[in-house]
Amino acid sequence: MRNYKNMSNSFKRNLLFVVLFISLAFFPLARAGATNVYVGVQIISTEPLKIGGVADPGKLWCLPTNTTMGLVTGATPAGGGTGGTYITPQALTSNPVTTVAPTCPGGTIWSGLLNLTINTTYTIRMIMPAPTFCSGYQASWTDSTCYETWDVVGQNKNCNEICARYGQTPRLGGTGTQCYSYPGNADHGCNYIIKGVKGSACTSCTASASNYSYYSKTTGACFYPANYYSDCTWSDPSQVRVCACLPIYSTTLGNFNFSFTTPGTL
Amino acid sequence: MSIFKKIIIFVVIIFLVFSFVFLLKDRKPEDLSVASDSRIITLLKKNEDNNNYINNHADYIIKERSILTQQAIIDGQNGQNFKEVYQGLEMEDNRYLKVDLINPAGDRGMITVLDMKTGEVLKAYGTILVTSGG
Numbered sequence: 001m002r003n004y005k006n007m008s009n010s011f012k013r014n015l016l017f018v019v020l021f022i023s024l025a026f027f028p029l030a031r032a033g034a035t036n037v038y039v040g041v042q043i044i045s046t047e048p049l050k051i052g053g054v055a056d057p058g059k060l061w062c063l064p065t066n067t068t069m070g071l072v073t074g075a076t077p078a079g080g081g082t083g084g085t086y087i088t089p090q091a092l093t094s095n096p097v098t099t100v101a102p103t104c105p106g107g108t109i110w111s112g113l114l115n116l117t118i119n120t121t122y123t124i125r126m127i128m129p130a131p132t133f134c135s136g137y138q139a140s141w142t143d144s145t146c147y148e149t150w151d152v153v154g155q156n157k158n159c160n161e162i163c164a165r166y167g168q169t170p171r172l173g174g175t176g177t178q179c180y181s182y183p184g185n186a187d188h189g190c191n192y193i194i195k196g197v198k199g200s201a202c203t204s205c206t207a208s209a210s211n212y213s214y215y216s217k218t219t220g221a222c223f224y225p226a227n228y229y230s231d232c233t234w235s236d237p238s239q240v241r242v243c244a245c246l247p248i249y250s251t252t253l254g255n256f257n258f259s260f261t262t263p264g265t266l
Numbered sequence: 267m268s269i270f271k272k273i274i275i276f277v278v279i280i281f282l283v284f285s286f287v288f289l290l291k292d293r294k295p296e297d298l299s300v301a302s303d304s305r306i307i308t309l310l311k312k313n314e315d316n317n318n319y320i321n322n323h324a325d326y327i328i329k330e331r332s333i334l335t336q337q338a339i340i341d342g343q344n345g346q347n348f349k350e351v352y353q354g355l356e357m358e359d360n361r362y363l364k365v366d367l368i369n370p371a372g373d374r375g376m377i378t379v380l381d382m383k384t385g386e387v388l389k390a391y392g393t394i395l396v397t398s399g400g
Contacts, residue, residue, distance in 0.1 A: 035315065035392055036391050036392065037391060037392035037393060037394050038347070038348065038377070038391060038392070038393045038394070039393075039394050039395075039396065040393065040394070040395040040396070041395075041396055041397075041398050042395055042396070042397045042398070043397075043398060044397045044398065090350060091350075092349050092350055092353055093349055093350065097346075100346060108395065110346075110347040110348070112349075113349075113350045113391060124396065124398070126398075258398060260396050262394065263374065263394070265318060265319075265322045266315065266318065266319050266322070266374060266376070266392040266394075
């Protein structure tokens with residue numbers, strides 16, 4: 001019989017590998033600090049929606065349908081952004097998840113099943129498709145724009161006043177001082193924005209430009225005046241002005257990150 | 267072997283078979299609604315993650331215990347949340363018990379599926395709740 005002291009070096013190495021292999025097989029990494037968990041994000045904000053700067057307790061701020069929530073490796077990148085990598089979820093679920101209904105204060109968005117490591121920092125990233133309370137909106141990869149209206153007969157307002165009514169500020173087009181609605185491209189305006197806030201298609205469009213800023217309550221036609229670039233005080237009560245406003249609370253509402261650290265034990 | 271011994275063995279075998287069938291036939295399925303908390307906890311502790319959770323949260327409570335029906339399994343498999351909890355279960359009523367444990371703070375918990383037919387822990391997943399807003 002061979003004495004251990006007399007074993008060859010190669011045999012010792014092989015023995016070491018065998019021991020390591022057996023150790024890993026019986027003590028997989030999952031038992032060394034990682035575990036399968038669902039992470040829930042509960043919305044606790046109770047701040048009411050502000051209409052015209054005045055809190056309306058009857059309306060709560062909610063995350064809209066199609067909000068995505070996912071976990072990203074590492075701490076929140078400086079200044080927010082979209083850095084980091086979404087963790088690969090366990091089978092059957094996805095990361096991020098997408099909500100199918102608005103999530104209001106008290107509600108919780110649950111992640112898919114994730115294998116997280118204890119005592120490790122992750123970032124929860126929530127991306128909202130659009131501001132919550134807009135008559136209509138246009139979302140882009142950089143930000144979102146609300147489109148608000150005012151149709152009280154005899155009290156037509158300019159965009160400054162209309163946006164302020166919703167606690168927002170006008171999104172100025174062109175040079176930054178013009179107050180026309182800012183559809184962005186020709187696919188919007190009459191065919192998209194105004195249809196969205198009207199609830200139905202325009203009966204006609206009086207010009208081919210994309211910057212339609214009004215629709216008629218009586219005929220349903222969409223149009224813009226010749227001086228739409230500079231006219232911020234149009235006040236024909238038969239027409240509804242559609243104004244581009246910056247979203248509630250943030251100009252980049254669509255992207256919200258915060259980090260958390262997993263507990264040492266469950 | 268004599269014919270007498272063969273007859274004795276045959277009779278014993280017949281007796282055993284009939285007894286077995288009789289016992290199985292008379293065995294009623296367990297009423298999961300009356301399973302005691304202590305029995306459930308005993309079963310939960312068979313799973314290492316559950317056992318650790320219970321040891322780390324002495325003041326845990328059973329937040330919910332629900333008997334899974336076939337419809338509940340189907341709904342769970344097609345639902346928005348916790349799909350894994352319901353996957354791979356047999357379409358059988360009154361067999362599985364889903365047990366949710368939670369700590370008093372409400373931020374750490376366990377979701378477990380027990381197979382009460384075999385007394386096994388089929389699934390055990392942790393839950394972490396974080397809050398956001400202002």
